[in-house]
Amino acid sequence: MKSIKSVCSACQECCKQYNITLLPEEAKKIEKKLNLIEKEFIEKYCDLSIQFFPSFNSKNPFVLHYLKLPKKFREKLKEKTNLKYFFVLPNLALKKTKKCVFLEKGLCTIHEVKPEQCKLFPFISLKKETSFWKKYPFCNLLKQGFKPEKNFMEKSEKHYEKIKEYFEKVKENGFKSEWKNLPEKGNAFYKDEKIIQMTKNEFSKLTETFK
Ligand code: SF4
Numbered sequence: 001m002k003s004i005k006s007v008c009s010a011c012q013e014c015c016k017q018y019n020i021t022l023l024p025e026e027a028k029k030i031e032k033k034l035n036l037i038e039k040e041f042i043e044k045y046c047d048l049s050i051q052f053f054p055s056f057n058s059k060n061p062f063v064l065h066y067l068k069l070p071k072k073f074r075e076k077l078k079e080k081t082n083l084k085y086f087f088v089l090p091n092l093a094l095k096k097t098k099k100c101v102f103l104e105k106g107l108c109t110i111h112e113v114k115p116e117q118c119k120l121f122p123f124i125s126l127k128k129e130t131s132f133w134k135k136y137p138f139c140n141l142l143k144q145g146f147k148p149e150k151n152f153m154e155k156s157e158k159h160y161e162k163i164k165e166y167f168e169k170v171k172e173n174g175f176k177s178e179w180k181n182l183p184e185k186g187n188a189f190y191k192d193e194k195i196i197q198m199t200k201n202e203f204s205k206l207t208e209t210f211k
């Protein structure tokens, strides 16, 4: 079977189109490489990120009824779906305008310490069988019908375990327990689509609704 490296066209569409969220340990590695303290790194390179995903299980601690969401988010979600329950996942993401803040002249400037999501893309899923091409139609790997090897999916599952632990800590101890500093603004997403911009205040109000 061909390896991902030999088939990936390095088109960098993932660095332009995909929202890369961070775990605190990944942020620390990048800070170290750039010789920055957390506050500087977050101000310069990070945005706030809220990801909404549909949920059919209202008992999950990260699931909220849409009536509990601030009006701005409620109205935007209503344009997308009539669902009542959503996973609400707060995080920090790498800044992105038309491309990731670390993509320069077609190269990743933090290649050695890039986040796991960058390494795993496009095969990021908890499910064994996923129509990746439906999620990421821009990816040439998927257009060529490339399928992930077993160990690649195992890596994806391990990464999800870490993400799960991270969200459990956020739920238990609050967002500030994981991130001492916050960017001034960011974006909310429904599935992987950006739906609205938000300020630090709006982000904080939304994350308070978990308590
Ligand atoms: S979008 Fe797909 S083909 Fe393009 S660089 Fe990313 S993984 Fe490779």
Ligand code: SF4
Pocket: 014, 015, 016, 020, 094, 100, 101, 102, 103, 104, 107, 108, 109, 110, 111, 114, 115, 118
């Ligand atoms: S960190 Fe590097 S690999 Fe990841 S999206 Fe940014 S430029 Fe691409």
